[in-house]
Amino acid sequence: MTVDGRSTGTTTRYERVIEILDQAAGASTADYGRRGPFWRVPLPELLDLQVHGVRMIAPAGSAEACPCCEPESRAAKSGLILGLRGEAPFDGSRFPPLPWGGGRVSQEDISFISDWIDDGCPAEDRQTTIAAKGEVSTELEEIGGGNFEPDLCNFEVYEGTPNEYRYEHGELKQRSNLDCMTETQVDRLRDAFRELYKLNKWPEDRRSFNNQALVHQNHCQHGWERFLPWHRVYLYEFEQTLQDFARDVTLPYWDWTMLQYVPSKPQDGQVIPTAFKAFLTRASLIYLENATPNIPKPQCDILLAEMIEPGYRYTRLTEFFAAVGKMIGPQYTAGDYRKRFIDALLAANSLWYPLRYPAQYQKDKKPVTVEQKFHYHYPTGEDMEQIRSLRTFRDFGGGSLYNDSFGFLDQNPHNTMHIWTGGQNPEYVDPTLPPGDVSRTRNRGVEVRGRRFHTREDMYQQPMFGDMLSNLTASYDPVFWPIHANIDRTWSEWQQMNPHSLPADLDAVLTPWSYTIRDTLDWTRFGYEYVKCSYIVPVGLSTPVGRFVSKPIDLPKPARGTFRQAEVRLHRVPQLPRSCFIRVFLNLPDANANTSIEDPHYGGYLAIFGHGPCIGGPGHCEVPPKNSRPYDLRPRSHNTPRNHRINVTKAARRLLEEGASSLQITLVVIGADYNEDNELLRLDGVSLDLLD
16 A cells, blocks of 8 residues: 555555454453464455354455445454444354453454455555554554453343243243232233133043142142142142143242231231232223123223223222222123123133132121131231241141141141132122021031032122132132142242151152152252242353343342342353353442452352363263253263352342342453453353242
């Protein structure tokens, strides 16, 4: 290249490209897929070279565009320029910016390399820079290689359910706290329940909701050592049926001691989870306008404005119809109109149930509390702690014939929550009793004989008590499942504190299945664990992540102040070639190797022992593909990617108590030399898990 006819440089442009990249890379040891510094390969090889499937120099002639668009340059399509600029896929979504482990290249030098590519990647022409006053200059900006702080790659939280991710990788799925689930997760649960309801039209299909509920009616175990093992299997079998239709769905649990339920005065609290309350949707109005008899459109418009758009949820059917009567007239709350509204409510929320009267009780025709009616009290946090403090399974879960005892967990909370959610129908009228005679109502259970469960006509009935009040009908109410999931969760927590306290008769068979009590002792063999809530941040194993920084993870209000433990989990970390330890910081995205572990944002650390160089031939250290051969009975390879957990409870609790509503995860990888190592860590994902 010349200025005013004079040669202005002694270095070729190609040599300057290599020099720029060398300076930026510094002491980085990135291998770029076992190629080392790829820009140092012979130029003909560089023109065709790919790094993890991305071509570094776009082929000649790749700049064409459609006639209506400006042509995109060859450089703009080259992976090298995309990587130096930090553009996708080098924006942290798949790979960190180039060069890995070094410093960023200045915009001026990126433009220099871009021009060189657009000029055809010549090997021999000389480079020159023009000083501001027109003088020739060969001074070049130095880039601080090893001191570079890489751009933060803010990884997005997974939009699907966490169980979708776990299912794909064979991890334990999670049963979550019902009040901490997203509306999307609750809707997935509703959809799965609907599929089982649809099967009721085939009476012999064992997957139908009716047949699933009949198992409890015919085989349920209470009052002895089989209570907890039997219900653990029952939950598992029902959950498996749900997963036949929605593989990522699990049964959530209802923690009735949370603050919104006001355990000390529960009639003034939320009473039942919001997900199980009654509501109408816009689709409900379309149905009601076309039903027989139909609700006129003007009345539907009133419901839209006063009930649906504000998003009202109704704990009890009596409250719903009281609102309907006030909004559009009492004539729409009785007879066939009442039935059509029940149809619409069932269609809108498959978790709602019309034969449920939570916390509604009467005595002498006056509203009373559960204590006044049944002499049970709502289970408080103190009650649950007392139960967890028991030391023998006999006292906790029930005793055998020779050591007889009705387990405390089986009494309160179990029995109480059945009574609490079942309740008493305030509109019930017993035609066999004289007016005012209530002498025979105290112990009257739900009528079972001759009743066809889950027909639509059954849903219109007005029984004295809700179905949850009798173990013969309880499992027909969807609220049965989160109550029993919380009972199972309590047992799992107690097992961890008392691993040697076991139920009697471990070889007893739990009918109608072939499981024994012994089979139920390890709940993880059934493929689940309990968490309050969980958030997955996918990463990908294809390349080192550099520094990991998640986007802020918004936490639901019920989860912020009541979790027992907070964990950051690293998913499917392969054997790393070098040892390192990984520090976790919360809400400190610019943390680095120099950030003090005394910083209040420091969460904890994890140490990983390096694998070292492979001692074998090609493929020696590769993990055999899962199910590669049907009769390969060998245990898993010792090189199988592993999951790691870091307890960050102290830092998470401090930040949330100070007013934070979200948590952002930063991982800092530190090598054996105590310097940050941005070319080592590979992992498939990161999660934040809160445990009760």
